Amino acid sequence: MADVTRRAHNIAQLRALAKARLPRAIFEFIERGTEDDDLIARNVAALRDLRLLPRTLRDVSRRDAGIELFGRKQPLPLVIAPTGVSDLLWHHGERAIARAAARAGIPFTQTTSSTTSFADIAGCATSGHWMQMYLWERRDLSWRVVEAAGEAGAEVIVLTVDTPMWPLREFNKRAGMGNPVRVNRVLVSDFLKRPRWCAGVLARYYLSGGLPQFANYPSEVGRKLTGTVSRVANSASVSWDDVAELRRRWPGKLVLKGILSPEDARLALDHGVDGIAVSNHGGRNFDSSPPAIAMLPAIVDAVRDGLTVLFDSGVRRGADVAKAMALGAKAVLIGRATLYGCAAGGEAGAAHAIDLLRGEIDVAMAMLGVTRLDQLDRSYVMPGAAGPCSA
Numbered sequence: 057m058a059d060v061t062r063r064a065h066n067i068a069q070l071r072a073l074a075k076a077r078l079p080r081a082i083f084e085f086i087e088r089g090t091e092d093d094d095l096i097a098r099n100v101a102a103l104r105d106l107r108l109l110p111r112t113l114r115d116v117s118r119r120d121a122g123i124e125l126f127g128r129k130q131p132l133p134l135v136i137a138p139t140g141v142s143d144l145l146w147h148h149g150e151r152a153i154a155r156a157a158a159r160a161g162i163p164f165t166q167t168t169s170s171t172t173s174f175a176d177i178a179g180c181a182t183s184g185h186w187m188q189m190y191l192w193e194r195r196d197l198s199w200r201v202v203e204a205a206g207e208a209g210a211e212v213i214v215l216t217v218d219t220p221m222w223p224l225r226e227f228n229k230r231a232g233m234g235n236p237v238r239v240n241r242v243l244v245s246d247f248l249k250r251p252r253w254c255a256g257v258l259a260r261y262y263l264s265g266g267l268p269q270f271a272n273y274p275s276e277v278g279r280k281l282t283g284t285v286s287r288v289a290n291s292a293s294v295s296w297d298d299v300a301e302l303r304r305r306w307p308g309k310l311v312l313k314g315i316l317s318p319e320d321a322r323l324a325l326d327h328g329v330d331g332i333a334v335s336n337h338g339g340r341n342f343d344s345s346p347p348a349i350a351m352l353p354a355i356v357d358a359v360r361d362g363l364t365v366l367f368d369s370g371v372r373r374g375a376d377v378a379k380a381m382a383l384g385a386k387a388v389l390i391g392r393a394t395l396y397g398c399a400a401g402g403e404a405g406a407a408h409a410i411d412l413l414r415g416e417i418d419v420a421m422a423m424l425g426v427t428r429l430d431q432l433d434r435s436y437v438m439p440g441a442a443g444p445c446s447a
């Protein structure tokens with residue numbers, strides 16, 4: 057779909073293209089959340105509900121949205137968030153997103169449940185290769201993943217800490233999109249209603265050896281999307297002691313992803329991690345969680361400048377990025393925005409999603425009267441409606 061740049065002028069339009077192209081089961085897997093599906097909308101609404109206060113009559117003719125993150129300069133304050141299944145959106149979709157990130161000069165985070173090898177992604181993610189992991193019941197298997205990521209040259213390990221159990225994603229049961237995937241009649245019928253996707257994605261995998269598999273799981277965990285993922289992959293017993301152990305084992309940068317409590321943020325600081333991602337997993341894990349943006353200011357206050365605070369969950373506009381940065385985030389992870397782009401048009405679509413955000417960040421900067429993002433602070437952010445300025 058080479059004309060994706062002409063057909064989508066914002067992330068919402070990319071989403072519509074993705075919805076039209078993907079089988080319902082796959083679209084729902086990326087789109088929906090958990091339980092009553094409230095949190096996704098609340099994440100987006102909480103960001104929308106914040107207002108940004110324009111400042112005027114400043115020379116904003118030269119704007120630079122660049123930042124330095126973990127010692128690397130990058131032209132945009134974005135990082136691609138770890139997301140499974142991108143290979144089901146487009147043939148070799150994960151590589152497509154990693155290449156789009158590299159072209160934009162931003163890091164790509166590879167999920168442990170990736171269906172591409174660390175080495176293959178390392179070859180694509182040339183503007184920063186981060187590796188996300190969960191800690192499993194069999195810690196020895198997790199440490200093997202850490203070693204493999206190091207050997208592949210990953211610069212940052214992102215330990216996701218918000219998933220002690222598999223979340224209640226009941227909607228996935230309709231089409232068997234659980235863990236593991238169970239092929240049923242509904243799933244097959246969803247697929248058949250999208251012949252273009254079947255020809256462009258599914259058939260190409262089958263012609264070249266079969267469906268993608270978890271490429272980096274140890275065999276003890278199980279590799280097939282449709283196989284039984286072993287109970288060793290459970291994370292319920294993981295505690296701060298494990299963070300301390302991971303810190304001892306991993307000399308590179310370490311980020312904890314999925315922090316929502318200021319007290320947990322302080323504990324992260326005590327455990328010597330380099331960064332945290334304030335995130336509710338894009339609303340996919342626990343529907344009663346607060347919107348991530350609501351917790352950002354208190355968390356920034358809790359850690360002061362002791363570590364790097366990243367943010368995600370609900371970002372659909374460049375102005376959302378500006379809001380998170382004004383509230384103290386150093387950079388923003390994007391999940392669904394580039395997934396929609398990839399589903400709509402592969403690498404070109406993912407690149408377009410990043411370009412759209414880039415353009416919107418640029419406009420927001422000019423409107424706010426800043427030439428660099430570190431000029432933003434809380435004085436630019438107001439609550440919604442007619443609420444007072446929080447300066």
Ligand SMILES: Cc1cc2nc3c(=O)[nH]c(=O)nc-3n(C[C@H](O)[C@H](O)[C@H](O)COP(=O)(O)O)c2cc1C
Pocket residue numbers: 085086087099137138139140141167168169188216313335336337338339340368369370371389390391392393395
């Ligand atoms: C389809 C999908 C798969 C995801 N897989 C993972 C994962 O494997 N590990 C992880 O830490 N987060 C995962 N996430 C969460 C994202 O990393 C990120 O926190 C979230 O998408 C941010 O919210 P946004 O989609 O509103 O930008 C996933 C999100 C989506 C949409």
